[in-house]
Amino acid sequence: xxxxxxxxxxxxxxxxxxxxxxxxxxxxxxAAGIGVTAAFGIxxxxxxxxxxxxxLVAAAVAALVVGRYTQLPLxxxxxxxxxxxxxxxxxxxxxxxxxxxxPLHDMIVQERLVDPRPVWTEFRxxxxxxxxxGFMERxxxxxxxxxxxxxxxxxxxxxTPLPVLAPYAENDIQVTVVPEKRGRLDLTGPMVxxxxxxxxxxxxxxxxxxxxxxxxxxxxxxxxxxxxxxxxYQPGGVALAASVGDSEEFVSLRDYRPGDPKRSIHWKxxxxxxxxxxxxxxxxxxxxxxxxxxxxAEGGDAAVFEEAVSLAASFVSARSSETLLDxxxxxxxxxxxxxxxGLAQADRMLEILAGVTLCTDKSFDVIRPLVIGRAGLxxxxxxxxxxxxxxxxxxxETLCGLDIPVMVFVIVAxxxxxxxxxxxxxxxxxxxxxLEAGRMQEGLAQR
Amino acid sequence: xxxxxxxxAALVFWGWQTGFxxxxxxxxxxxxxxxxxxxxxxxxxxxxxxxxxxxxxxxMAMAVYRFVAGxxxxxxxxxxxxxxxxxxxxFSVFGKVDLGAVFYTVRQREKKNPTAPRxxxxxxxxxxxxxxxxxxxxxxxxxxxxxxxILFAGWALWPRRPKGRPLAFITMLAAxxxxxxxxGNGLHVTQQHLEGWIGHRYPSPRSPCxx
Numbered sequence: 001x002x003x004x005x006x007x008x009x010x011x012x013x014x015x016x017x018x019x020x021x022x023x024x025x026x027x028x029x030x031a032a033g034i035g036v037t038a039a040f041g042i043x044x045x046x047x048x049x050x051x052x053x054x055x056l057v058a059a060a061v062a063a064l065v066v067g068r069y070t071q072l073p074l075x076x077x078x079x080x081x082x083x084x085x086x087x088x089x090x091x092x093x094x095x096x097x098x099x100x101x102x103p104l105h106d107m108i109v110q111e112r113l114v115d116p117r118p119v120w121t122e123f124r125x126x127x128x129x130x131x132x133x134g135f136m137e138r139x140x141x142x143x144x145x146x147x148x149x150x151x152x153x154x155x156x157x158x159x160t161p162l163p164v165l166a167p168y169a170e171n172d173i174q175v176t177v178v179p180e181k182r183g184r185l186d187l188t189g190p191m192v193x194x195x196x197x198x199x200x201x202x203x204x205x206x207x208x209x210x211x212x213x214x215x216x217x218x219x220x221x222x223x224x225x226x227x228x229x230x231x232x233y234q235p236g237g238v239a240l241a242a243s244v245g246d247s248e249e250f251v252s253l254r255d256y257r258p259g260d261p262k263r264s265i266h267w268k269x270x271x272x273x274x275x276x277x278x279x280x281x282x283x284x285x286x287x288x289x290x291x292x293x294x295x296x297a298e299g300g301d302a303a304v305f306e307e308a309v310s311l312a313a314s315f316v317s318a319r320s321s322e323t324l325l326d327x328x329x330x331x332x333x334x335x336x337x338x339x340x341x342g343l344a345q346a347d348r349m350l351e352i353l354a355g356v357t358l359c360t361d362k363s364f365d366v367i368r369p370l371v372i373g374r375a376g377l378x379x380x381x382x383x384x385x386x387x388x389x390x391x392x393x394x395x396x397e398t399l400c401g402l403d404i405p406v407m408v409f410v411i412v413a414x415x416x417x418x419x420x421x422x423x424x425x426x427x428x429x430x431x432x433x434x435l436e437a438g439r440m441q442e443g444l445a446q447r
Numbered sequence: 448x449x450x451x452x453x454x455x456a457a458l459v460f461w462g463w464q465t466g467f468x469x470x471x472x473x474x475x476x477x478x479x480x481x482x483x484x485x486x487x488x489x490x491x492x493x494x495x496x497x498x499x500x501x502x503x504x505x506x507m508a509m510a511v512y513r514f515v516a517g518x519x520x521x522x523x524x525x526x527x528x529x530x531x532x533x534x535x536x537x538f539s540v541f542g543k544v545d546l547g548a549v550f551y552t553v554r555q556r557e558k559k560n561p562t563a564p565r566x567x568x569x570x571x572x573x574x575x576x577x578x579x580x581x582x583x584x585x586x587x588x589x590x591x592x593x594x595x596x597i598l599f600a601g602w603a604l605w606p607r608r609p610k611g612r613p614l615a616f617i618t619m620l621a622a623x624x625x626x627x628x629x630x631g632n633g634l635h636v637t638q639q640h641l642e643g644w645i646g647h648r649y650p651s652p653r654s655p656c657x658x
Contacts, residue, residue, distance in 0.1 A: 024607075025572075026572075026603075026604060026607055029572055029573065029576060032576075033576050036576075036580065037580070037583075040522065040580065040583075041583070041634075043638070044634055044635040044638045045635075045638070046520060046586065047520060047522070047583050047584045047585075047586045048582075048583040048584075048585075048586060048587070048588075048592045048593070049580060049583045049584070050631050050634045050635055051583070051592065051593045051596070051627070051628070051631035051632070052579065052580065052583055052596055052631075053630075053631065053634070054626075054627040054628065054629070054630035054631025054632070054633075054634065055593070055596060055597065055600065055623060055624060055627030055628070055630075055631065056627070057627065057630060058622070058623040058624075058625075058626030058627035058630055059600070059619075059620075059623035059627065061626070062619050062622055062623045062626070063619070066619065103611070105609055105610045105611050106609040106610055194609065195608075195609050196609075196619075197608060197609060197612045197615035197616045197618075197619050198604060198608065198616060198619045198620065198623070199604055199607045199608045199609060199616075200604075
């Protein structure tokens with residue numbers, strides 16, 4: 001039975017897609033009119049609807065045939081950007097060339113995206129929250145289908161009207177796609193539509209041009225906040241660290257190379273050897289923050305997780321270039337990525353965050369050794385959590401016990417921002433924040 | 448937006464076909480008169496819901512009357528039921544009909560979330576189609592209905608056709624009109640033949656031909 005429901009949903013979805021893509025609004029009205037007049041005029045003695053039916057069918061067939069065999073002599077070339085951001089329109093340039101000696105009017109261009117319909121293996125398993133839906137939604141599989149389609153849909157695209165293309169002319173236009181999910185956005189190729197002379201059916205021209213864009217998490221404006229904490233000794237320094245700051249440890253002397261800063265010249269050695277000598281140093285005292293991202297799925301929902309990733313991305317984006325930031329989370333294994341002071345740049349960290357997924361097979365305890373193991377290096381720690389349970393409180397308590405200033409953000413589902421007990425953050429309530437998914441910016445502004 | 452006079456002419460045509468010419472002319476004057484009048488009402492979604500409910504009640508009353516009185520098809524009265532909603536759209540500042548007035552599920556959603564942006568639908572073209580359907584219910588067996596329908600279809604489609612190909616538009620419309628005429632009449636003739644064949648093959652016991 002479920003298989004039949006799946007097939008029906010798939011067929012209905014394909015039909016809807018075809019109707020919206022191929023039929024103009026007038027064509028959709030004609031299609032509806034065919035159905036109504038067929039039903040109403042079934043007995044041709046009672047009314048004249050059979051004549052309306054005849055005309056509508058003839059017009060639809062004529063439009064279908066002409067539209068189907070109309071050629072759109074176009075050449076298209078797209079230049080997709082490398083990055084996009086969730087929820088922000090992503091515009092790129094599309095070059096369209098008319099390859100005939102006739103002007104082309106009334107064309108609409110839009111990007112083709114990946115089919116978001118779920119496969120059977122996905123559809124046969126229940127989705128979270130399904131049991132609380134009404135009988136009809138569960139029985140028809142409508143809720144499950146809709147959830148899965150939303151889960152797979154990467155972006156939406158609005159049709160853009162093309163200006164009139166003169167004979168053999170080229171035109172650059174801006175096509176816009178709005179990413180809805182972070183991660184890789186697949187663009188399969190641009191598509192141009194043009195109605196046939198009756199204006200009922202669209203002729204279609206597609207170009208296969210695969211491209212992908214990395215969609216970064218949504219960013220929030222963070223209010224200025226001062227995390228307490230001071231610079232910490234970083235044993236062995238940080239490889240490739242830029243020469244910023246004043247606590248430098250001498251490493252070695254070497255010959256001058258063009259481009260070396262004058263302040264690094266070791267004047268005494270120059271006097272001794274008669275050639276410029278450079279003093280190599282390595283910074284060893286830095287401000288180092290940890291950013292702990294809770295990726296664990298127990299009891300959490302996807303919207304909350306997305307908001308947690310967005311908040312983490314906002315911290316990555318807003319951090320000072322002189323500060324080291326250790327991003328810690330658990331995926332297939334526990335990860336720690338460090339950025340700042342000449343190490344990975346913020347965009348590299350955002351790329352990492354674009355690919356973070358929920359961890360469903362491990363518990364929160366897995367991240368604990370990773371954080372505690374680096375506690376000696378940390379100036380402060382920012383925890384972005386999806387819950388405020390015993391395990392998470394325990395981690396925060398341990399960090400507080402180690403005298404590390406901690407800032408905690410607990411993201412909760414919409415409508416659940418009740419008063420939470422700060423627990424180990426009792427002494428620093430100004431650093432404990434509960435934010436509601438969907439109202440993050442509002443919550444951050446109230447801090 | 449429909450072309451000027453299209454809806455009015457369709458209402459007059461319906462009135463002529465069904466015998467409600469005065470009513471059709473009055474409705475046409477109201478609908479087309481809105482182009483000359485600057486009076487517009489600020490109708491809220493709740494107002495549109497009420498008007499849509501009134502239209503639905505009118506339709507139900509027609510259905511009841513049709514079965515009680517045993518009259519001919521009630522479809523010929525459709526414009527009476529449509530008119531309140533059509534007039535509301537025509538004379539409202541919003542210029543459309545709230546989606547919740549047409550779809551009950553959307554209405555429930557809009558009631559739960561009154562701050563959501565207002566979504567409307569233009570019902571003028573669907574109304575035109577229903578007015579023509581109502582005209583077909585008059586069952587006037589002349590070519591006037593078919594000619595009128597082609598005229599209104601061409602009139603409605605003309606402003607929406609792609610630019611630069613008027614000859615192709617006229618040719619296709621003429622081809623569709625010719626094809627549609629033969630198809631429609633063909634259906635009628637086929638039904639007559641089928642009825643004759645079935646009547647001959649399976650005669651009714653009360654038929655005088657049965658001995």
